[in-house]
Amino acid sequence: MPFNLSLAGRAAAGLKRSVPAIDRVNGRWLHAGGEQYLNFAGNDYLGLSRAPELQAASEQAARDYGVGAVASPLVVGHQAIHRELEAELCDWLGLEAVMLFSSGFSANQAVVKALLGKEHTLWQDRLNHASLQEAGLLSPARLVRFAHNDMAALEGRLRPSAGLIVSEGVFSMDGDTAPWPELVKLARQSGNWLMIDDAHGLGVLGNEGRGTLDEQGLAPTSVNIFMGTFGKALGVSGAFVGGSRALVEYLHNFGRSYIYSTHLPPPQAAAVLAAVRLVRRADDKRAHLRNLVSQFRAGVAALPLQLLPSATAIQPLVVGEEAATLALAAALKQQGLWTGAIRPPTVPKGSARLRITLSAAHTEADVQRLIDALHSAL
Ligand SMILES: *Cc1c(COP(=O)(O)O)cnc(C)c1O
DSSP: OOOOOOOHHHHHTTOOOOOOOOSEEOSSEEEETTEEEEEESSOOTTSOTTOHHHHHHHHHHHHHHOSSOOSOIIIIIOOHHHHHHHHHHHHHHTOSEEEEESOHHHHHHHHHHHHOOTTOEEEEETTOOHHHHHHHHHSSSEEEEEOTTOHHHHHHHOOTTOEEEEEESBOTTTOOBOOHHHHHHHHHHHTOEEEEEOTTTTTTSSGGGOOHHHHTTOOGGGSSEEEEESSSTTSSOOEEEEEOHHHHHHHHHHOHHHHTSOOOOHHHHHHHHHHHHHHHTOHHHHHHHHHHHHHHHHHHTTSSSEEOOOOSSEEEEEEESHHHHHHHHHHHHHTTEEEEEEOTTSSOTTOEEEEEEOOTTSOHHHHHHHHHHHHHHO
């Protein structure tokens, strides 16, 4: 056999993973094995995954267009509903042009692969998402990973006009945000391009939910490349990359995961369009979510665990050891609460954690149940 499929090493280290069998899930509830749990593990931060507006838009598009896009965008897949969604995204974020991808993973691969050659450098925050790290490893560019949010470390390693700096808006496993005004300054001073992956900020932060840049007083056009996903706060799936028209036209020609992949199904594009329209008017949901975050942080402040400094929907409680993290998640599950136990290699060794996520779909009573259960489990 040419491959070694053994998982014994992973199992011995307590790091073997398996896919949990979920029956149904939404922003608030999770059903599995005949039981119902409160869901504190997903990314449906505004509770839109089951919104009637999204369901209706998706059903209507399935009738109007069919359920599949039939082809990749450059062949015959790019239809009226896709262009309508692109126009709405441009209007929302003030971007000149955007393009749609089936996933954030493939969007990040396309950008890095299309732009960077071996003469370039890619500077990445050490905690950037696996899709960005992997794109960097697969690219011939020189890779520089700087310490998390450490602008002095980044500045010390920058070279003039040599490539692309990329960071996340909100870090997916820590919930903190990058210092964008400083990133913008460093990129401009050094003549390098700057890219944001705002998977977890879009919809949640900023005026009209425009994301982390807006929250920090910057226009989305302060970066050269704005990447966002539809599978988190927008409640659907897919992603976009936006920026100048020249950038988007270049990626139409050289973004391989865009060119050689079937376009988003029209019902998905229609659901995302409905989601963007809702998100722009969802100040009440964002305010409710912020209140839940404050309630949660105050409620667990006295616990003997490190709560990471996060003001977003992602509220990680660092346990440290893998086994203790799994045991805590199991104890919460016994009480009807589903949380994500995140272990290395997703997070650094010794920092296994419960990745607790809050959603505007939760009530104050839901969050109080979680706080009480954490106190009784520890
Ligand atoms: C989820 C996520 C992605 C990947 O997006 P998908 O659409 O789920 O493939 C990329 N970057 C970050 C920061 C993410 O959290």
